[in-house]
Amino acid sequence: MEFIKPRIYSGLRDRLPEQMNYRGFVVSKLQSLFEKYGFEPLETPAMEFYDILTGKYGEEAENLIYRLDYRDGRTLALRYDLTVPLSRVIAMNAELVRPIFKRYQIQQVWRGERPQRGRYREFTQCDIDAIGSASMLHDAEIIAAIYEMMIGFGFHQFEILINNRKILDGMVKYAGVDDKLKEVCRSIDKLEKIGSDQVRQELAKSDVSVQSIGKIFAVIEIDGNHETVLADLEKIIGDVAQEGVDELREVRSYLSKLGIDEGCYRFDPALARGLDYYTGPVFEVVVKDASIGSVVGGGRWDTLIGQYTGNNVPAVGTSFGLERLIDSMEKLNLLPQIRTKTQVLVVPFNTELISQSLSFLAELRSAGVNSEIYGEPKSFRQTFGYASRKGIPLALVVAPDELANGQLAIRNMETRDQVVCSVDCFVEKVQKMLAEL
Amino acid sequence: MEFIKPRIYSGLRDRLPEQMNYRGFVVSKLQSLFEKYGFEPLETPAMEFYDILTGKYGEEAENLIYRLDYRDGRTLALRYDLTVPLSRVIAMNAELVRPIFKRYQIQQVWRGERPQRGRYREFTQCDIDAIGSASMLHDAEIIAAIYEMMIGFGFHQFEILINNRKILDGMVKYAGVDDKLKEVCRSIDKLEKIGSDQVRQELAKSDVSVQSIGKIFAVIEIDGNHETVLADLEKIIGDVAQEGVDELREVRSYLSKLGIDEGCYRFDPALARGLDYYTGPVFEVVVKDASIGSVVGGGRWDTLIGQYTGNNVPAVGTSFGLERLIDSMEKLNLLPQIRTKTQVLVVPFNTELISQSLSFLAELRSAGVNSEIYGEPKSFRQTFGYASRKGIPLALVVAPDELANGQLAIRNMETRDQVVCSVDCFVEKVQKMLAEL
Structure with missing residues (x-):
């Protein structure tokens, strides 16, 4: 008799009881935190119509999205993140935003990436988003939730990096390379990883002139306390990025009222973030002693819902990568010992x-x-x-x-x-x- | 500018906050119950290799399983239930069964069925299984968990139907139609729904002789209290189904020690269950006043793991359909009002x-x-x-x-x-x- 070889696709993992107990601990803490901040639960199906998923992602999607072919001839695909499904939900249920809708969502997403350390083909995102308000209040609230999450899980050596898409736009304008925003962002995003010399080389390869590179570096190397960074940004590229600077100043004032430790975040003009649908503040968290990349990232995305309806709905949110969070906690010994619930x-x-x-x-x-x-x-x-x-x-x-x-x-x-x-x-x-x- | 029409595939549903609050209530009660009975959490990936999923299901699978084609040429598919993934996990991690492994699993499954009332293309199964023991103790424990779940959620008008695959095998042997087990089971499974005349007609269409039909009905119409049913079964088909009857007798004695109300379950020789991998006791729950079909079903499946390894590992389990459970509770007004968690x-x-x-x-x-x-x-x-x-x-x-x-x-x-x-x-x-x- 022939047997079917039991095996699992690379980049996928079973979660055995002990890991599930960790996971349950982390998920339920996140859930309580989200509910403490007034976010409400939402779930969407794993499958979405292919065109809905690829509308925004474009080329990247072709490679990374799992297509589902079903016999009735329709093409669906597994969701790639939780932001696009949320936008689709809002576009179909406008009444949810009266005038604001705050939801959290803890579900799997799938990406056809080459699996590697900290990257899986199936992983869990924990998202919170506030839909319907352009006020920086919500950007600050979300950063506060991130802060409380990190403290609550026992992280000490972490930093929340904050920037603004409008500052990035201003920077490329100031450097005279408006048409190269993507290339510039992609390169400066690697600053921490590959160092400034290599970033300069990359920019040169993208046909950015030496003079423009100088201007870009004048911006991204701005450093100092919160007020210094914002003042310097204003001084250098104020006219084209004033709105972005003002927004960050407002966020800062709210953060202080919310009791957020000033030393836990930093305005970093080099923070670009991968996705291109951000329109305002962007932020991510780096755990300094875990060297596992960012565990949390987010920002304001005011135009995505408009893709479906023609009417933009302002929105800001963040995404916690559950597996990376747990991996970091494991590395730093922050997970409790819960071997079994049987007494x-x-x-x-x-x-x-x-x-x-x-x-x-x-x-x-x-x-x-x-x-x-x-x-x-x-x-x-x-x-x-x-x-x-x-x-x-x-x-x-x-x-x-x-x-x-x-x-x-x-x-x-x-x-x-x-x-x-x-x-x-x-x-x-x-x-x-x-x-x- | 052209917009992407926001829409969702039929048979899929978004779960908005209020529904999620119900759902969270039900899931966390189930989870506590499973943990009270010593089951431990497990999760498996949504995707499995196609051959692993179709190995047992055969033909049915071709129509119902969502295939995933990925650019590296491998064929995967979305899981169709949680039993086959569990078998694959056990086959790959034999050390989990030392000598017994009790797991619960609450995850989505996907079926390419035509959506209808109570049937979705994506739904959530809540499974418990005990792997590694052939003792009827575990069959009884699982029935006890089902009982406690139904009582705990406030159901009153429900009945747990119990039969045994060995009794079904004995019945077709007794009726002289061993080769028609599937057809016979498929027909008698509809007894409640279409009535005995139509079942007789269906059996006749499957070339079952009048005499055999008579014998089948002599078995499935056995009725009365627990002991009467078992004694009658013994009398009529005892020689070929004695083991099945003995097993049910053992289950019954354990159930009484576990404090299960005798009136809540019934030995029903007409219960066949859809799936064909059951090898011993089978059971399902019918909520009499909700008319929504069975909300729970399960049984003993001692040979499925052997498909992968050649070594059979005894197993028994049950599956709670979360959406059907919630739909029934909604219908019977058993769900609490939890509109929001914000205070x-x-x-x-x-x-x-x-x-x-x-x-x-x-x-x-x-x-x-x-x-x-x-x-x-x-x-x-x-x-x-x-x-x-x-x-x-x-x-x-x-x-x-x-x-x-x-x-x-x-x-x-x-x-x-x-x-x-x-x-x-x-x-x-x-x-x-x-x-x-």
Whole structure:
């Protein structure tokens, strides 16, 4: 007989229980945070019509989007991010924006990329967006949520970089290369990674003149405290980027009222971000000690919804990459140890006692204690081995001798201590022992 | 300029915040229940290699599975259920079964079916399975979990139907139509829906003789209390189905120890279930007053994992259809009203007060109160309209006159009562008012 070889496509991963427990911890913290900030849950289908997904992404999409061919001849594809599906939802449900709609969305996205460290073909995005308002208030709120998330997860060495698309537009105008915005952004985005010499070389290769490169560097090398950076930007390219500078100044004033530590963010004129649908502030988070790239990125995207309806709807949001976040936390030892949620393993001494043990199991569960029964005809050694491997803290041993005296034994799997107690009060005893762990 | 028409493929649905709140309630209850029974979380990728998915499903798959063609020439497909991916995981990670592995999995599946009432192209399955043990203990445990789930969600008029694949095998042998198991099962599965006359007609069309049909009906019409049904089955087809009857008897004895109400389940020799990979007990739940088909179904599937490895691993599990469960609960009014999780809307009297209002907002959030700010320059009427529409219970009004006296106003959006309190203790006041809602 021929067997089907069990295998998984590269760039995809199964998530086994222990990882799922980490994941559950992180997701539920994110969810509480989002709800604390007034964002409401939304989910969209994995599949969207192909043209809806590719409308904005263009060329890149051809390579990266998974197409789905279905027998009725329609072409769909798996979503590539959560922003385009959100725009489609808003375009179809304008009544949601009365006058503002704040949603969070935690779902998988798929990209046909070559898998590598920190890059998967399937990964989970956790997005928050505020739709319907042009006020910088929401940009600040989203940066505040990012800040609280990073602090809440125990990150210390992180920095939120902030820039503005209008400043980038102003910069290329000032440098006389308006027509090369994309190329310039793509190059300066690599500054941290490849250094200024190589960025200059790249720009030269894109036919940017030496003089223009000088002007670009005069902008992206602006450094100093918040006010210095904004003042310098104003001085150098103020006339064409004043609006962008004003917006960041407004964001800053709101951030201080929201109690955000000034040292946790930096205005960085070299921050360009990959996607080209941003229209205002853009931001991303770099975890300095995890060297895993940005874990969070976002910005204002006021024109995407207009693609479907002709009417632009202002919007700002951010995306947390769940896998990268967890990878960074793992690296920095910020994840809690949650090996299993099972609290008690019920162990019948022999198969004859299984049936009777079930009523003890039912009693534990009625009291809200997570419990399972070990019904295999194995030695105690193997049984306790199972409990230890899984990390189950207590075992309830149902043995004939004790039972004849109306008693049960409770074993602490860590210390190997065993206490005996009456069948009438074993549940209370278990709860007490669990509370003391 | 040409716009991209925003639209969604039929059979797919967006889930807007209010629905998501229901959904979150149901999912988290299921999750707690699964964990109470000792099941641990697992997730697998949406995509599997095509041959892995179609190995068992065969013909049906060709029509129902969404293929994914990726440029590297490999053919993948979206998962069709959670049982085949689980089997693949076990085949690749044999060490998980030491000696038993109990997992739950709550993920989407995709089927290229014609969408109709209660049937979607994308839906969520909530599965629990116990892998590695042939003991009926686990079959009983899973039925007990189903029972507790139904009771926990407030269902009253439901029935768990139980049969055994070995009884079905025995029945067709007894009727002399071993070679027509599939056709017979397909027909008798419709008994409830189309009535016995039509089932007889269908069987006749499948070339089952009148005599055989008589024998089949002698089996599937067996009725009565648990013991009567099992005894009658034994009497009629005992020799070829004894093992199946014995298994159900064992299940029954465990169920009684687990405290399951005898009236909530019924041994039904006509229950066939659609999928053909079941090898032992099978079961499904019918909600009598919701007329929405079965919301839960499962059984023992001891041979599926062997397809990949050659070594069979015994397994039993069940699948809860989340959308159907929610649809039934909605129909029977069992869902709680959770319109929003936001507890307080902070309302600055005018745009000048936004900045100052942010510090009150930050204070509320620090105290764990879910809050958002309404920063739009609109009238109070519109602002309060927003809070009411969303179902936010309290508004914190930041107005210049009160503020000059060091005070803030808190408005109960339901009763429209408004109280004024000092800026020093508004958080406590808000918490008190929330507790009293």
